[in-house]
Structure formats: C-alpha cells, structure tokens
Amino acid sequence: KAGVTQTPRYLIKTRGQQVTLSCSPISGHRSVSWYQQTPGQGLQFLFEYFSETQRNKGNFPGRFSGRQFSNSRSEMNVSTLELGDSALYLCASSLRGDSITDTQYFGPGTRLTVL
Amino acid sequence: AQSVAQPEDQVNVAEGNPLTVKCTYSVSGNPYLFWYVQYPNRGLQFLLKYITGDNLVKGSYGFEAEFNKSQTSFHLKKPSALVSDSALYFCAVRDEGGPGTYKYIFGTGTRLKVLA
Numbered sequence: 305k306a307g308v309t310q311t312p313r314y315l316i317k318t319r320g321q322q323v324t325l326s327c328s329p330i331s332g333h334r335s336v337s338w339y340q341q342t343p344g345q346g347l348q349f350l351f352e353y354f355s356e357t358q359r360n361k362g363n364f365p366g367r368f369s370g371r372q373f374s375n376s377r378s379e380m381n382v383s384t385l386e387l388g389d390s391a392l393y394l395c396a397s398s399l400r401g402d403s404i405t406d407t408q409y410f411g412p413g414t415r416l417t418v419l
Numbered sequence: 420a421q422s423v424a425q426p427e428d429q430v431n432v433a434e435g436n437p438l439t440v441k442c443t444y445s446v447s448g449n450p451y452l453f454w455y456v457q458y459p460n461r462g463l464q465f466l467l468k469y470i471t472g473d474n475l476v477k478g479s480y481g482f483e484a485e486f487n488k489s490q491t492s493f494h495l496k497k498p499s500a501l502v503s504d505s506a507l508y509f510c511a512v513r514d515e516g517g518p519g520t521y522k523y524i525f526g527t528g529t530r531l532k533v534l535a
Contacts, residue, residue: 308462337522347509347525360522394462402520404451404470404513410462 306331308397308411316417322383325414327395329376335359335401336378337408338370341392350393353378354401382416390418421446421514423493425526432500433534440495440529442510451513452493453523454484458506469493480504500533507531 309328317323329336337360338350349362353372370380376397382389392415396408422445432438444450451470455463467478474486484495495508510526 310462339525346527349522349524352520352522354520359520362522396463396523404521406521407453407465407468408523409465410455412460412462415460 308395308409310393310395310411310414312414313412314415314417316419317385318419319385319387321385322381323385323416324379324381325393325395325416327378327380327397327411329378329395329397330409333397333399333409334376335398335406336372336376337396337398337401338378338380339394339396340364341394341413342390347394350380352401359401385418387418390416392416421450421512421524423452423510423512423524423526425508425510425529427529428527429530429532431532431534434502435499438497438500438504438531438533440508440510440531442493442495442526444491444493444510444512446512450486450491450493451521452484452486453511453513454478454482454493454495455509455511455525456506457509457528463509466495500531502533502535505531505533 311326335354337352352360356372367383372378392413394413395411398406398408453468454466469486477483511523513521514524
C-alpha cells in the first residue's frame with residue numbers, strides 16, 4: 305500500500321506570496337492532519353480534516369487554511385507569506401482519527417523557504 | 420491539556436551499546452503514547468504506541484518502550500544500537516480535539532547519535 309505523498313517536496317517563495325501544498329493520504333484513510341516543523345518550535349499542529357470538514361484547529365493565524373476533497377486528498381494554503389513561515393510542512397493520515405487505536409502515518413513533508 | 424517532555428536534546432551512544440531516549444508525560448485520564456523517528460529530509464516514521472495492556476511495548480526496527488505509570492514515563496529503548504539508528508526521535512501523546520476526535524502533541528525531539 306502506498307504511503308502518504310506530499311507535493312511538491314521543495315518550494316521557494318518570496319514574502320507576500322501565497323502557496324498551496326498538497327497531500328494524498330494512504331488509501332482508505334479519511335483523516336488528514338497538517339503540522340508545521342521548525343527548529344525553534346518543533347512540531348506544531350495546524351489542523352485536521354475528515355470528510356471534507358475541518359474538525360480540529362491549532363493556534364495559527366487565519367493566513368493558514370486548508371481543505372479536503374471527496375477523495376480525502378487535502379491541500380493547505382498559506383497566504384501573504386512571512387519569513388517565519390519557512391518550515392517543513394508535514395501531512396499525516398489515519399483511518400478516521402477518532403478511535404483510540406488509530407495511528408497517524410506521515411508523509412515526507414514539503415520544505416518551504418520564504419525569501 | 421496533555422503534554423510530553425523530552426529532557427535531552429541529544430543522546431550519544433556507542434554502537435552495540437544499549438540506548439535509551441527519555442520521555443515523560445502529563446495527562447488527565449488514560450495516556451495514549453507514541454514514538455516516531457525522523458531521518459534527515461524525511462517525514463516521521465511510526466515506531467510504536469502504548470494504548471493499554473503490557474507495559475513493555477515492542478515496535479519496529481528492534482525498538483521497544485517501557486510505560487511506567489508511577490514515574491509518568493515512556494522511555495524508548497533498544498538493546499544494541501546501530502549507526503543507522505542515528506536520527507531525531509519524537510515522543511507524542513494523543514490529546515482530545517473536537518468532540519470524539521483526537522490530535523497529537525509532540526515533544527521537542529531528541530537527536531540520537533550512534534558512534535561507530
């Protein structure tokens with residue numbers, strides 16, 4: 305079974321631009337979560353989607369948004385990029401995300417650099 | 420809110436020696452704990468989890484973790500370290516999200532260096 309895939313793997317943008325990252329979950333997984341990883345802040349939860357609905361949200365500004373499609377693929381968007389948005393963005397999928405036996409499986413991440 | 424702490428930024432161990440990567444937790448209710456490993460330029464890979472049952476949990480690549488309720492710890496262990504085990508290790512706890520849902524809270528990570 306194929307793992308979680310994320311595209312693109314690397315992105316370079318300039319301040320003020322916007323960016324869209326894509327995540328395809330493991331087949332059959334319906335919950336998709338996004339995390340931001342930086343050396344200073346570690347792994348921080350952005351949001352989680354299930355059945356095209358955002359179920360959980362972390363403490364990030366409204367510039368960070370996401371959506372999920374009917375095939376469970378998810379995108380996250382960051383508008384008006386800031387230098388501090390440079391990070392590795394990780395996507396994780398699980399079957400439903402609401403069972404104690406669920407496990408999250410991560411993709412390889414998208415490395416975003418904001419200049 | 421749930422939290423985990425990884426008190427060591429880096430752990431060095433000689434190849435062939437046993438290794439321990441420490442994690443302590445703070446939860447209300449039953450703890451659901453996880454270990455992940457991250458190799459350079461890669462995402463996180465699931466190693467093992469504790470939900471309930473035996474305090475010694477066995478996982479991938481020869482790793483195991485010991486759940487200790489009295490010490491609120493969930494240390495990752497391996498009897499004999501390999502150079503290829505050198506990576507960044509994250510402990511995580513499941514926290515409640517929206518009604519009936521969960522989200523993961525991660526520790527700050529511990530870099531393991533296995534020296535040949």
